[in-house]
Amino acid sequence: MTRKRLLAAIAATVSAAGLLGAVVTAEAAAPSLAATFSQGSVWGSGYGGKYTLANSGDANSTQWTIEFDLPAGTTITTSWSSVLTRTGQHYKFSNADFNGTVKPGGTANFGFNTSGLGVPTGCTVNGNPCGGGTPTSTTTSPTTTSSRPPTSTTTTVPPGEVVEVDTAVELQAALAAASPGQIIRLAAGTYRGSFVATKPGTANAPITVTGPSTAVLINDGPSGEAPSCPVPTAGWDPGYGFWLYGAPYWHLKGFTVQESKKGIVADDSQHTVIDGVGVHQIDEEGVHFRRSSADSVLRDSTISHTGLVQAGYGEGVYLGSANSNWPCHGNSGGVDRGDRIQVLNNHIGPYVAAESIDIKEGTADGVIRGNTFDGQGVSGENSADSWIDAKGTGYVIEGNTGTFASPGTFVNGYETHNPGTTPSFPNGCGNVWRNNKSDLGGVGQYAIKITSTSKCSERPNVVYASNTVSRAVNGLTNIPVTP
Template identity: 45%
Template sequence: MLPTLIAGALLAASTVLPPQAASDVSTSAELKAALANAKPGDTIELADGTYTGNFKTTVSGNSGNPITLTGSAGAVLTASGGYGLHLNGASYWNVRGITVTGGQKGIMVDGAAHVTIDGVTVHGLDMEGVHFRNSSTYGVIKNSRIYDTGNDGRGMGEGVYVGSAGGTSDRSDHVQIVGNTIGPDVGGEAVDLKEGTAGGLVSGNSFDGKGLTGANFDDSWVDVKGNDYVIENNTGKNTTNNGYETHSQQPGWGCGTVFRDNRSDLTGATGSGRYAFNITNYDAAGCTVTVARSNTMTGGRALTNPGIPVS
C-alpha cells in the first residue's frame, strides 16, 4: 500500500525546474511546429484564441529540463475527431492552464513518464477527458476541471482514465489525480483505474456524478481495478448507485486500496447498492481493501456493502 508520506514524495517529484527558452504561439500551424520541434527546457506560450486541429508531440524533455506548454483558459485547442492533445512517447512535459475541447478524447498521454497536467479545462468530448495509457508512469493531473464527456452515448466518457482494459500489460503506475473538479455530465466514472496499474493517488478531488449513464456498469464516481491505490480526502455527490467501487477484472488485481477521509453524498441514488464503498472482491487471505472509519456519508444505505470491515 502507498502511505501518505510516499504519495507526497511522488507529488514532490513532479515539481520541475524553470524552463530555459520560450516561443510565443498564436496560430494552429505555429503550435504544430512548436510541438514537433521542441527541445528540453523549452516553453511554448499560447496566446488566447482558438487552435483548430489535432495536436501531437513525440519529443521528450528530461528530468532537469522538462518542456512546458502553457496558456490561459482562453487558449482553446479544438478538435473534430481524434485527440485534442496527444503526448505520444513524450516524457517530461508540463501542460498548464489551457482548454481542450471537441474530438474523441481531450488529452492522451501514451508511453510517457513524468507528464504533469496542471490547471487545464477539458470538456465537450465524445469519450474520455484525460487518459494515461501504454505504461505512462508518474503522471499527474491536478487543479483541473473536466466535464461534459462521453457524448457518443456509449458510457465511455470517463473523466480521468488510467491504463487499459482487458489485460495487465499497461503499467501506467504512480499516476496522481489531485485537486480536480470532475463533472457534471461525465458519461462514465469520474476516475477509472484499470487492472495492471498500481501505486497511484486520488486525493482532494470533487466529483459530481450528474450525467452518469449506467452503461458498462458506470454507476459510481471511482472504480478501482488496479492495486495499491490511496483514495483520500475526496468529495462526491450525484451518483446513480455507489460512491466508490473495487473490482477484480484479472486475478490478483483490484487489491490493496486504502480509502480514507472521503465524504460521500448518496442522496437520490436509486441503484441496488447505494453504498459509499462497494467492495466486490474482498478476500482477507489475498485481496484486502482498507475502508477507514474517517470516511463519512449522507444518504444511501451504508458505508460499505455487507461483510467488509471498517477500520
Template identity: 75%
Template sequence: MHPRSALTAAVAVAALLAPAAPAFAGSTAPAAQTVDVSTAAQLRAALAAAVPGRTIRLAPGEYRGSFVAQRAGTAAEPVTLTGPRTAVLVNDGPSGSAPSCPAPTPGWDSGYGLWLAGAPYWNLTGFTVRDSKKGVVLDGSPHVVIDGLYVHHIEDEGVHFRRSSADGVLRNSVVEYTGRVQPAYGEGVYLGSANSNWGCHGNTGGADRSDRVLVENNRIGPYVTAEGIDVKEGTSGGTIRGNTFDGRGISGENSADSWVDVKGSGYLVEDNRGTFAAPGTFANGYETHNPATTPSFPNGCGNVWRGNTSDLGGVGAYAIRITSVSACAGRPNVVYASNTVTRATAGLTNIPVTP
C-alpha cells in the same frame, strides 16, 4: 592595422551580420527558452521542435487541428506547454485510415485534442481542450504534470494516462461533459487500459503499467457519462486525493454507475467529496472489481479509503462497495471509519470498517 587585428575585426563583423538562429532550431543549435505561438500552424511547429527546458506559450484564441508531441523533456528540464483558459485546442477529427494500434501515423488524424506519444517529462498548464474525440491522451509518456486544464465536451474520455505513462500528475483541473458521442466510454480520467487492450497498450506480454499517477484537487463532473475515474487492472500505487465528483449525468452504460471504479491495486483514495443528483444512473460511490486477477497480481486489492465524504442522493447503495473479499484475501481492501456517508440506501460500506 596588424594582420591579426584585422582578422579579429573581420570575424566580429561577420558574427554581427550572421542570420539569427531560427525560432524552432534543433537541439544542436542554441534553443530559445520560450516560444510564443498564436496559430495552429505555429503550435504544430513548436511541438515538433520542442527541446528540454523549452516553454511553448499559447496566446488566447482557438487552435484547430491535430496536435501531437513526440519530443522528450528531462527530469531537470521538462518541456512546458502553457496558456490561459482562453487558449482552446479543438480537434474536429478523426480522419484517414487508423492503424491497428493507435500511433501517430501520416494521413491519420486521431481526433485527440492533445496527444503526447513517447514524450516524457512535459508540463501542461492552464489551457482548454474541447470538442474533440478524446481530450488529452498520454502514450508512453511518464512524468507528465497536467495542472489547471479545462477539458470539456469530449466525445469519449477526458484525460487518459495510457501505455505505461507512469508517475504522472493531474491536478487543479476541471473535466466535465465527456462521453458526448459514446457515453459508455466517457470516463473523466482513465488510468491504464483494460486487459482486452493490453495487446496494444501493455508492456510486451503484460499490462499497461500506468502506475503511481496522482489525481489531486480536480473537479470531475457533471455530465461525465462513465466513471469520474476509471482505474484499470494492472496499474498500482496511485493516489486519488482531494477531488470533487459531481455524479449528475452518469449514464450507467457499460456498468458506469460510480464516481470511481478501482480495478488497480495499492491505491490511496482520500479526502474526496462526492455527490449525486438526478439525472443519471448511480449504484455506489466507489467500487472495486477484480478482472484479470492472478495470485501474483491480485487486481482490485490492497486499496485504502479514508476521509472521503459521500452524498449518494438517496439513490446509491454504498459509499464504498468492495466487490470481492475472497479475491483479495492476501491483500485486503481497507475502509477507515474516517469516511462518512449521507443519503445512502445501504450504508458506508459492505465490509467491516477499520477504526
C-alpha cells in the same frame, strides 16, 4: 431649433401606436439575467458553492460576469466552468467558452469549493444585482488585449527558449521542434487541428505548454485510415485534443481542450504533469494515461461533459487500459503499467457519462486525493454507475468529496472489481479509503462497495471509519470498517 423643441415636435406628430410604440417594442428585446447561489456539500472547514444563472429576457445573453465578496477567513480554493480572478476578498467569475450564451428561458452554472464557511455578499451579474429585474446588455465596448499573455510571476521558467504561438500552425511547428527546457506559450484564442508531441523532455528540463483558459484546443477529427494500434501516422488524425506519444517529462498548464474525440492522451509518456487545464465537451474520455505513462500527475483541473458520443466510454480520467487492450497498450511485459499516477484536487463532472475515474487492472500505487466528483449525468452504460471503479492495486483514495443528483444512473460511490486476478496479480486489491465524504442522493447503495473479499485475501481493501456518507440506501460500506 434646440434638441428639446425638436423632440417635442417629433412627439406631437407620432401617434402612441405608431413609431414610438415600435421603438418601445424594439428596446424590449433584451436579455435579463438573474443568479441564484446554493450550497452543495458542507464540511467542517468549507463547502461547495454553486451559482445558477437564468435568463428571463427575450434575447440571448452572450456573456456573463458574476462578482461578489467573501468575508475574511473564507477563500475559494478551486472553481470550475468559469474563469476566476480575485482581488483581496472580491471575486469575479466570467463565463467559460462553452457556457457563455444563455438563451431566453435557459440557464448556465458554475461552481467552487471554499476554505471557510462564509457565504457570498454583494453579488452582481453583468453589473446588476443578482436578483435580476434589470435587462443586461449584450453590447460591450471594444477592449484592447495583448496578443501575448503576461508571463506568470509565480512560475519558475526552466532553461530553454520561450516560444510564443498564436495559431494552430505555429503550435504544430513548435511541438514538432520542441526541445528539453522549452516553454511553448499559447495566446488566447481557438486552435483547431491535430496537436501531437513526440519529443521527450528531461527530469531537469521538462517541456512546457502553457496558456490561459481562453486558449482552446479543438480537434475536429478523426480522419484518415487508422493503424491497428494508435501511433502517430501520416495521413491519420485520431481526433485527440492533445496527444503525447513517447514524450516523457511534459507539463501542460492552464489551457482548455474541448470538442474532440478524446481530450488529452498520454501514451508511453512518463512524468507527465497536467496542471490547471479544462477538458469539456468530449466525445469519449477526458484525460487518459495510457501505455505505462507512470509517475504522472493530474491536478487542479476541471473535466465535464464527456461521453457525448460514446457514453459508456466517457470517463473523466482513465488510468491504464483494460486487459483486452493490452495487445496494443501493454508495453511493460504485456501490461499497461500506469503506476504511481496522482490525481489531485480536480473537479470532475457534471455530465461525465462514465466513471469520474476508471482505475484499470494492471496499474498500482496511485493516489486519488482532494477531488470533487459531481455524479450528475452518469449514464449507467457499460457499467458506468460510480465515481470510481478501482480495478488497480495499492491505491490511496482519500479526502475526496462526491455527490450525486439526478438525472443519471448511480449504484455506488466507489466500487472495486477484480478482472484477471491471480495470487501473483491481485487486481482490485490492497486499496485504502479514508476521509472521503459521500452524498449518494438517496439513490446510491453504498459509498464504498467492495465486490470481493476472497479474491483479495492476501491484500485486502481497507475502509477507514473516517469516511462519511449521507443519503445512502444501505450505508457506508459492505465490509467491516477499520477504526
